[in-house]
Amino acid sequence: EVQLVESGGGLVQPGGSLRLSCAASGFTFSDYWMSWVRQAPGKGLEWVANIKPGGSEKSYVDSVKGRFTISRDNAKNSLYLQMNSLRVDDTAVYYCWRGSAWGGDYWGQGTLVSVSS
């Protein structure tokens, strides 16, 4: 059974940092693109970033470029999102999903990031 489990969310002050993790199981992680998508409280969905299976190619939405870094450890079946210079408008539930933008057949349960002073 495919499972994606996010962790690492929490409350952080503006300008702070957080590192999110997504633990994958039930499939060959190293074969798949992986992605992060977010949802602000009570709002719609927004694409954040994705990463190629080998980790060599990464893409970001403009609003997080230069502040967020997506990475992966295929030996640990894990996906990461390093978030720096956090802003209030980064407050959201962050989901990892299997695949590139063309994927999305499996999602995690999400982890809440709250940016507030």
Add this chain to the structure above:
Amino acid sequence: DVVMTQSPLSLPVTLGQPASISCRSSQSLVYSDGNTYLNWFQQRPGQSPRRLIYKVSNRDSGVPDRFSGSGSGTDFTLKISRVEAEDVGVYYCMEATHWPPTFGQGTRLEIK
């Protein structure tokens, strides 16, 4: 960025009746490989989103056949042939032909 516009934003439906959600894109979603990367997602209350339809009309595994997707170019539709109580939630279209991928605003389906 491509703008995805869904209508209606709120959809009250009687149980057993059909429902239809429209999604229009500001640009054609036909990719250079000939595919159209338009997906539909369902988000039930308190749950993560779940993909229902990919590439316009392909149903994901486990998705009831009362859900169907259609359309082409810039105009797409998700139809539910007979609404059941478990269909309550918010439905999103999403285009993945262009960068960055973008979602519609969501359509909230409720039971009348």
